[in-house]
Amino acid sequence: MADTTTTKQTAPPNFIRALIEHDLSSGRLTQRSWAGRPSDARQPASQRDGAGIRTRFPPEPNGYLHIGHAKSICLNFGLARDYGGRCHMRFDDTNPVKEDQEYVDSILDTVRWLGFSWDEHSESNLYFASDYFQALYDCAEYLIKSSHAYVDEQSAEQMRAKRGSLTEPGEDSPYRHRSPEESLMRFREMREGKHPEGSMVLRAKIDMRSPNLNLRDPALYRIRFAEHHRTGNQWCIYPMYDYAHPISDALENITHSLCTLEFEDHRPFYDWVLERLAEGGFLRRPLPQQTEFARLNLYYTVTSKRKLQELVSSGRVKGWDDPRMPTLVGLRRRGFTPGSIQLFCERIGVSKANQWVDPSVLEIALRDDLEPQARRATAVMDPVLLEIENWPQGHREACEAPWHPQHPGWGQRQFHCTGRLWVERDDVRAAAEKGFFRLFPGNRVRLRYGFVIECRAVDVDSDGKVLRVVARYFADSRSGTAGADSYKVKGNIHWVSVDEALAADVHLYENLFTDPQPDSGEKDWLSLINEDAHRLVKAWLEPSLAKAQAAEHFQFERLGYFVADRLEHSTERPVFQRTVGLKQASR
């Protein structure tokens, strides 16, 4: 039985959901058969397709996925989940030149990390468009035989010159009216490697006068003597993306082929290919339907794969997973969670309107996701020594704090207060300032989970930088004891005892670019890099963090969310990444 009845509405409505719901209720999709794997209409597929809908995520394995891809992943896998469907993981690997196994592995790992699976309902829907090379070739022969395609031997330059423009119609190629037999012979020679690259292409025969340039006899196949990462040297002709994509969708029984808006003008060709091949008995109906949605663009970064590649290869970042990068491996390293990215994608929604989103929207989703799950701890990022002059020699006072204020069941973390503490330099001033309630001579503050202290003196250097603080403490003011409430103070600061503090490397990040739209217009985008986007500080951590595991998230109180680095952190050498501050930094 079809499992379309499991439909559950978790995400807000949008035009794509409306379309799917319409298609499901109209019965347009009910008569689909499925052979259990991709196939064309020449093979029998008597089984009814049990999936309500089929969507696909079709990256080209020529780079690492970025936050824009997350929108497409969450959309396609999310729709399949919500409408009793399947989402296929398909590599659009028809261009041999730029693709690589390294990218395939990383993409699979990232989609899994985001929480999605192509292995469900006893189906394994992992596909490679290169597996369809033979089917694509057979379809091309059919198009030639039925006079819908021809081999054009004009040079690329001649073809370009005859293509016309938005205001002028194109001109027919002199090869357009050659016989199907002649085209077929040439096409087979192309396949056999008898002609050099660029000497000829296979073109669809549609309309050189069409107002849509994509219908002016677009190329279907070109010659490329290149080794493909999966098919090696088996082929020396490769299908064009616009030809391979609709056929791949149809072979996989995709019902809704969702792509970004720049493909809107390609849709008539998408439909043309499918109609011709359904007429020829190669593809089953109902045919896939293409629907476009707006790309996600994030301010203060770039998401073009070519530009991300350039950042990596020029050494401006440390790699694809540099925490400053908008790649999903970069965001993961930085401490973003799959839940936060899913939440973000849900919140930004899907529409046809050009979408520019501020990174703060992503950061808010991240805080919302981490707040209930991140354990609390204390760290001092910019340490300055505080000495308590009336502290009893050698005394250690046991203190404790909850691992999480809303989860008492998680227990308490233990640490000690002593006469020498690390406090945050920014919590100290040499003299009183308006609106400043923390440490300055004469003022009292509470050491969180400890005592009230009164600042006695602040040492500064010739530039006014705070070097040392001297204070006295009130022995009856300890948090949680009877006398504590009689002390009224406005400031509340975090601290770690010098005796038991753990040294750690902490990486701090800002936006990678100083300009909100570095790659728009004519800007020299590389000159807009924020050179201060990464800073390494030597911090002091509370002792309980000795047990932190790699990739574990914490909220460092008053500072933000941090993650123990998934690759470099160890108990002997703690390394943390600052994922995001507690509050939005003002720009």
Ligand code: ATP
């Ligand atoms: P680039 O132009 O950076 O190379 P791409 O669109 O060519 O990116 P693909 O690997 O072809 O990258 O993308 C796979 C899928 O992800 C496509 O369906 C594409 O529409 C979608 N996608 C890519 N970038 C974005 C984005 N910024 N917002 C939403 N979807 C995106």
Ligand code: MG
């Ligand atoms: Mg692409």
